Amino acid sequence: MMAPLRSFDFLYAPVVKSHLKAIEPKYYSLIEDTITAQLRYEPDVETKNRKPLRHPIMVNAQWEIRFGPGNIFRVFYRINRLANRVEILAIGVKHGDRLLIGGEEVEL
16 A cells, blocks of 8 residues: 655745746736645656756756746745755746746846
């Protein structure tokens, strides 16, 4: 018999609120629903759209998830196993080869 999957809690960095202000509100529920569905139980399992970062970006994120229309949204996070928590560190929008977090371009 398999043990039930342990559910992770979410902690959003305070700066994420300003990241969301740069995104159209019509996408808020999609972002929240995707974070919950994709990261609640196995946030450290690599998938087609969920990958560990080779070079952590500005916020010490360890992982990235891509989703939304044309996979434009990026959520950067790290996993705190001791606290059984996924820490959401940044939410951005990818346009071509440009990543915007909080409306400002971030070096990839």
